[in-house]
Amino acid sequence: MHNVFLLNMNKQQLIEQIKIKKSFLCIGLDVDLKKIPKHLLELDDPIFEFNKQIIDATHHLAVSYKPNIAFYEAYGIKGWKSLEKTINYIKKNYPEIFTIADAKRGDIGNTSTRYAKAFFDDLNFDSITVAPYMGSDSVEPFLAFADKFTILLALTSNVGGLDFQVLKDENGITLYEKVIQQSLNWKNSDQLMYVIGATRSEYFKKIRKIIPNHFLLVPGIGTQGGSLHEVCKYGLNKDIGLLINSSRGIIYASNKKDFAQKAKEKTLELQKEMETYIN
Amino acid sequence: MHNVFLLNMNKQQLIEQIKIKKSFLCIGLDVDLKKIPKHLLELDDPIFEFNKQIIDATHHLAVSYKPNIAFYEAYGIKGWKSLEKTINYIKKNYPEIFTIADAKRGDIGNTSTRYAKAFFDDLNFDSITVAPYMGSDSVEPFLAFADKFTILLALTSNVGGLDFQVLKDENGITLYEKVIQQSLNWKNSDQLMYVIGATRSEYFKKIRKIIPNHFLLVPGIGTQGGSLHEVCKYGLNKDIGLLINSSRGIIYASNKKDFAQKAKEKTLELQKEMETYIN
Numbered sequence: 001m002h003n004v005f006l007l008n009m010n011k012q013q014l015i016e017q018i019k020i021k022k023s024f025l026c027i028g029l030d031v032d033l034k035k036i037p038k039h040l041l042e043l044d045d046p047i048f049e050f051n052k053q054i055i056d057a058t059h060h061l062a063v064s065y066k067p068n069i070a071f072y073e074a075y076g077i078k079g080w081k082s083l084e085k086t087i088n089y090i091k092k093n094y095p096e097i098f099t100i101a102d103a104k105r106g107d108i109g110n111t112s113t114r115y116a117k118a119f120f121d122d123l124n125f126d127s128i129t130v131a132p133y134m135g136s137d138s139v140e141p142f143l144a145f146a147d148k149f150t151i152l153l154a155l156t157s158n159v160g161g162l163d164f165q166v167l168k169d170e171n172g173i174t175l176y177e178k179v180i181q182q183s184l185n186w187k188n189s190d191q192l193m194y195v196i197g198a199t200r201s202e203y204f205k206k207i208r209k210i211i212p213n214h215f216l217l218v219p220g221i222g223t224q225g226g227s228l229h230e231v232c233k234y235g236l237n238k239d240i241g242l243l244i245n246s247s248r249g250i251i252y253a254s255n256k257k258d259f260a261q262k263a264k265e266k267t268l269e270l271q272k273e274m275e276t277y278i279n
Numbered sequence: 280m281h282n283v284f285l286l287n288m289n290k291q292q293l294i295e296q297i298k299i300k301k302s303f304l305c306i307g308l309d310v311d312l313k314k315i316p317k318h319l320l321e322l323d324d325p326i327f328e329f330n331k332q333i334i335d336a337t338h339h340l341a342v343s344y345k346p347n348i349a350f351y352e353a354y355g356i357k358g359w360k361s362l363e364k365t366i367n368y369i370k371k372n373y374p375e376i377f378t379i380a381d382a383k384r385g386d387i388g389n390t391s392t393r394y395a396k397a398f399f400d401d402l403n404f405d406s407i408t409v410a411p412y413m414g415s416d417s418v419e420p421f422l423a424f425a426d427k428f429t430i431l432l433a434l435t436s437n438v439g440g441l442d443f444q445v446l447k448d449e450n451g452i453t454l455y456e457k458v459i460q461q462s463l464n465w466k467n468s469d470q471l472m473y474v475i476g477a478t479r480s481e482y483f484k485k486i487r488k489i490i491p492n493h494f495l496l497v498p499g500i501g502t503q504g505g506s507l508h509e510v511c512k513y514g515l516n517k518d519i520g521l522l523i524n525s526s527r528g529i530i531y532a533s534n535k536k537d538f539a540q541k542a543k544e545k546t547l548e549l550q551k552e553m554e555t556y557i558n
């Protein structure tokens with residue numbers, strides 16, 4: 001299942017796209033067959049068809065797409081085929097798009113290399129989300145892939161994100177800060193980005209002091225309650241430096257035949273708001 | 280890809296199997312096409328054929344098999360097919376075996392539910408390994424599946440395991456202890472097991488004070504340098520309470536036609552050692 005479209009996006013190209021499109025929006029492709037329009041279910045590959053129409057309608061307003069891998073894995077081999085077709089479709093038709101495999105992987109070294117190979121080489125994603133709990137040698141195998149980005153979970157948007165991530169050590173440093181600080185010492189740390197939930201906007205100022213230049217992938221606006229305004233206020237840097245994700249609010253804006261059009265309208269709303277923050 | 284062999288193993292049945300076989304061995308099925316005997320590569324599905332012969336040769340000496348999902352994911356759709364065939368083969372022929380999907384998943388609630396569905400319902404694994412970084416609501420969706428076990432990463436065997444897991448909080452409590460303590464408050468916490476690396480034998484005494492009754496899945500003996508003797512000394516409980524994993528030391532004991540026989544011999548050695556600790 002090797003992929004022929006081998007263009008990788010580097011950081012400068014991503015920043016350029018953000019400036020051209022006046023958008024730092026990432027659209028989460030978390031496809032649930034129970035939520036997509038009924039008429040698609042008659043087709044051979046409803047997941048791919050849904051994604052294709054969403055992508056065709058929104059690609060000029062977003063800089064990134066992020067399939068959450070769980071949603072594909074849940075449909076077994078069929079799901080993996082839909083994922084492969086989706087990423088190939090993006091790479092072929094919209095090579096300027098930054099692709100994120102939201103996989104939250106992480107294991108001992110030789111095993112992390114396997115995951116990296118699967119998502120970077122075979123599926124040709126530009127980046128992958130990775131969990132930090134197992135430390136340096138579980139993340140560095142991902143960073144070893146040139147021109148690919150590793151997006152480390154730091155401070156997540158879910159309620160349980162506060163269970164461990166904000167625990168303070170003896171010196172008053174929280175776990176998520178420690179994760180960010182230590183990761184800067186890892187090999188190829190310039191290829192790191194970080195997941196910071198939009199529901200944690202009070203932390204962005206502190207985070208920007210530790211990592212002024214890295215990109216942050218920010219889920220949690222919309223359904224989960226995070227505010228785009230608050231995140232931008234403290235999170236923007238000289239390169240913009242944010243990828244704001246929206247999934248359900250866009251892709252399920254309608255479950256009728258007009259779903260792609262409605263998704264485009266929601267995307268345009270967000271892009272317009274982003275444009276004001278860029279200016 | 281629904282599976283017809285719906286028997287789930289409960290804790291009592293697992294303990295019974297340990298007593299019958301005088302073994303608490305788990306064999307890691309981490310199949311690398313570069314390491315398996317050359318003659319298998321001519322076959323239609325070398326990974327499944329390799330697993331099948333290993334399982335047939337060792338099932339009476341081990342209580343559990345643990346495919347590391349990365350090794351299958353790295354071969355794309357073909358890999359997933361081999362995984363599905365392997366788990367079906369075990370469930371059909373050796374339903375007394377406890378199966379572990381070593382997947383180290385974990386995501387926000389609705390997404391974790393997807394992963395749980397994929398591994399518990401569709402592939403019919405008895406258990407899955409899960410990362411704790413995202414907290415309660417990322418793990419509870421796995422625990423919601425009745426008669427299935429969730430094996431939480433606590434203290435891992437790799438070098439990087441010490442980066443964050445042994446950080447102490449203001450009260451001197453390490454992160455891995457906090458993870459274990461808090462997880463006991465989660466819904467259905469009796470369905471939890473914990474990953475504790477064999478290379479961390481000095482911590483087992485402390486861990487058994489917090490969780491005297493839970494099963495521990497212990498990787499890291501053999502290649503990684505952990506000692507079975509040390510782990511048993513401090514880790515065994517009244518029900519045995521340990522699943523000791525060995526992967527490479529068993530499955531790659533030989534890369535010639537005698538690989539299954541050699542794997543059996545290595546397994547027998549470990550089983551014999553375990554028998555002395557059970558007695």
